[in-house]
Amino acid sequence: MNLPFDVRFERRSEDNPWWLPVATALGSVVVAFVISGIILKLTGGQPLVVGKFFWQATFGSWPTFSDTIVKATPLILVGLACAVAFKMKLWNIGAEGQFYMGAFFASLVVLVPIVPMDSPKVVILGSMMIMGMIGGALWGFFPGFLKAKFNVNEIITTLMLNYVAILWNNFWIFDKWSDAGFQMTPMFDKKAWLPRLADYAHQYKAFSGITLHLGVLIGFVAAIVVWWIFQRSRWGYEIKLIGDNPEAARYAGLNITRNIVLVMMFSGALAGLAGMSEVSGVVHRLQERISPGYGFTGIIVAWLAKLNPFAVIVVSILFGALIVAGREIQPSGLAQLLQGIILFMVISSDVLLRYKIRIVRVKPLTA
């Protein structure tokens, strides 16, 4: 086939301007929406109506926007957890399990109880946060240690430990702490609840029914901390160096095994914090299925955000919206369709960052 033009991919040799990754990411989301719209149209739907409904269900009003942020909160923390591990090319697929262990350890504060329930709220919430991080870090430590010491593939161990964590939780809520036979523990004391905007409804009328809780601030602070580690700290530099070229890192005298364990623990701690925020901020008890797969969505979030902690926040809000919309829109698979298409678009847009695409005129062959 002879076309009058030729599409050429040229490797970009100069530095990319800072806005290019942002532009391609936004562009790919827009393209994903357009493609979804076309699919909807072809299957007999009304894309504009659905789009309008989607907007109303997710960002359209304060209560729905608050719902979106509430769903985004665990995604931010879990997405950061994955971003930290992925930066070092440690494929932590176990954020789900670390989330559950974080929730479990945080719940111990109330259920054992570790601190007396008449302590100030700050003490109780503080201990829950610390315990949540310890639980997640523990669940990151095992695969990290095995990887560092015996080079055991962390993808397998983290994946398997997810099920261990879920079943471990089930054992306690089915058997030990079951609330009247239901698969959940009794409701926590109000002192163990993260403050919500709705709690201040008696002062500010507008807050009534708004479920947004303090967890989102924990997420923001965590994002800033992760950004600082990546950009300003020695440890972050070591993570980047090991992630990009472990051979060079070894040659530069870095301790790789220690960093594998530390990064896995830090990643686990962030996921554990997400579990704590969920039990303390949303469900207020330990129960079955506290996560609809946040740990796995976090992998996608981190990837789409190109491991940038602030982009993790933006992507999490988008995905939080998709979760909320999936609840509201029928068929609910529509939101997942959109999720999938976004993922494809963002991944394929990578080519624009590495290559310039040029369309050049080809002189017709004179016969």
Added chain:
Amino acid sequence: MDDTPYAAEMKDIVIRFPGVLANDHVNLTVKQGEIHALLGENGAGKSTLMNVLSGLYRPTEGTIKIYGDPVHFSSPKDAIAKGIGMVHQHFMLVPTLTVTENILLGLHQPRFFMNMKKLNQQIGELQEQYGLRVDPEAMIWQLSVGEQQRVEILKTLFRGAKILILDEPTAVLAPQEIDDLMGTMRALIAQGKSIIFISHKLQEVEVVADRITVLRKGKVTAEGIDITGLDRRKLAQLMVGRDVVFSIEKTVHEPGEVVLAVHDLRAENNKGVPALRGISFEVRGGEVLGIAGVSGNGQSELAECITGLRPAQGSILIHGQELINASPAKAIAANVSHIPEDRTRVGSAPNLSITDNTIMKCYTEEPIGNGLTINRTNARAYARQLKQAYDILAPSVKTLACKLSGGNLQKMILAREISANPQLIVAVQPTRGLDVGAIEAIQHLLLVQRDAGAAILLISEELEELLSLSDRIAVIYEGQIMGTVDPETVDVYAIGQMMTGARMEDIQESTETHHESAI
């Protein structure tokens, strides 16, 4: 004249890469049923020429005839169809599949159903025929390197190869396996196959080859000469060349105190085979000790032992401090700089910026490192300063290392290593693959360090480079030092002979007897 056409005839082959003439009017003729050795140093153009014959590259100029028919290969598939099979130095096998499965990989036969029993039997017959014994049902990962190589050869034979190209097949083998391979090669030619045997080990070539073609810097220096009655000295000369140009001015220098003392160093390579067998030498401050040798004789391992990257037995003293089995961090702390052999795989982090690459070894120290943090402003300033001082051409210090050219990347690595004020620099192939300008810049930088009092261990396969930079040259062969010579007075052919396994004492004796007989 013999009328039977050559099995393969390559005429006036020219291959031009950007800035390099890899093959300059190269001729190669291979007779039916012979083992034709292709000799030359690294970078002489052997692999390029073979990639032309196996259809990977298309020559800029020149013609190829296979059994007398002119051919134009546009892909390896065409070459295979014409009966050319290449066994690469790095095997292309799938470790988790069986031998038979690997041999069938990529073929259109069988179409759908795999009658494993029948196929195993077919491959068994092929093995019988050429004495290439290996269990067809074994997984590749269970096989030794020698056996894997047999699978590669079987693969080409199964595809109907009549002309086999073996790219440095002995480099990865143990001595016993080398003997087996030679047996196989003889069995193959006995049954009418032709073999092109790429090597740079003279003694192997002498044992097995019928004729030799020697390449040097992309040109043929000996075309298809007969192996019988060949003068080894002559061959060494053809291979290493004699046009040594002292392009670099070297000041006369009195070496200082001993910086590096290596005693009876022994180590294994990655395959667990002894690579260093008792090496001892000293390097003084202000002195360049060159290590000459054909690649794969323990040079890489030597550099890795000294820089803390490889465990070893023996003793490595740096200013009297024992550094055997020390960590890379300890070696860095002892002011040992390392210019690694592989700039992209070891020497740099490709997706990090120039800044991040230049602070690799000093990010913990003031003013760049400050407790837990890294001062990015100081780091960038430091990188900018190095970029300017060492003339690293790049848009900015934010540029990723993978976007630098080879020469600029090497300058960046040198800048980092030299700016640490090293007592000892271990430089491995510092100029390999660079253009002339970059080579001169880098050689100059090394000599400046020597004059400033650093001890330099220069490991290189470029004899010219060693002769022009070194104050002394030690020749390494199979993990042992064959002798140490003075580059000012040495006979280049003596180095060539030591590189291929002769001890200095033996050479001196033989030249003495030669003189006597002349009288």
